[in-house]
Each structure stands twice: as structure tokens, then as C-alpha cells.
Amino acid sequence: MTELILPNDTNNLGRALGGAVLHWMDICGAIAAMRFSSRQCVTASMDHVDFIAPIDLGEVAVVEAYVFNTGRTSVDVKVDVRAENPKTGEERQTTTSFLTFVALDGDGRPTPVPDVTCPTPEEEALRQEATEERRNQLEHVADRLD
Numbered sequence: 001m002t003e004l005i006l007p008n009d010t011n012n013l014g015r016a017l018g019g020a021v022l023h024w025m026d027i028c029g030a031i032a033a034m035r036f037s038s039r040q041c042v043t044a045s046m047d048h049v050d051f052i053a054p055i056d057l058g059e060v061a062v063v064e065a066y067v068f069n070t071g072r073t074s075v076d077v078k079v080d081v082r083a084e085n086p087k088t089g090e091e092r093q094t095t096t097s098f099l100t101f102v103a104l105d106g107d108g109r110p111t112p113v114p115d116v117t118c119p120t121p122e123e124e125a126l127r128q129e130a131t132e133e134r135r136n137q138l139e140h141v142a143d144r145l146d
Helices: 018-037 121-145
Strands: 002-004 040-046 060-070 074-084 091-104
Touching: 018 040, 018 060, 018 074, 018 091, 060 091, 060 121, 074 121, 091 121
Parallel strands: none
Antiparallel strands: 002 060, 040 091, 060 074, 074 091
């Protein structure tokens, strides 16, 4: 999904508010989880998030999400955010995180989800990359806490 950075979504420096970016990541991740599971999904967790580059007023936030793993009722989603200059097309990575959603049945209770299948080598490579990147990120966070 894309969002044009407007004044309502910026701080006094003219950069996207972190909370706005997290909101967009949550929505995009939820859409990926719902499309995958064909169920209503709710956010269970968001892993560590570092904002590595700002998104400036007038730029476009490009938010992409994909499912890379599942549990019995949970769906793990990788969400990447890039800043794009709409005039030049130049892009830069701004943040990445991993979110976990829980699929719900019609009564609002957790319900099973299908397993992830990767019919192409490219999809399997994305899945492996996300799994390893999440593992590395969690290890890095644990090291920082020591």
C-alpha cells in the first residue's frame, strides 16, 4: 500500500510520525494475514522496530507485507517500509518489522490457519530470508538487553 506524507502525519520537522508509520504497517500486515487466512485477523505482536531513515513531507511511504510463516492459529508477516520521491522515483528503506496476527472465527475465537506453501523457488527464498532475518533481529535485541 502507499501513503502520501501530508502535514497531518508529520512532526514539527516535516517527517512522518513514527506512530503513523506503525499504523500503516499494522494495517498492511493485517491485510496480508486476512488475505492469506481468509479470516478476520487481529494483531498479537509487533517485533522490535528501528526507524533507520525518515520519510519526509511530500514523499510516498511504500508499505509491503507478506506472510512467511504460520502457527496453529497465528500468521507471521514481514512488513517493509520504503520512502519514495514521487518526482524522481528514488527509494530508500526506512524500516522493517515482523508482526504476528491471530485468525478469528465468526465467534471471535482463534481458529486454525493453513500452512504456508511456497510453489516457486523465489517464494521459498523470501520465506527463508524472512525467517533468518527475524531470528537475527531477535538475537540482536536479546544481545542488547544483556
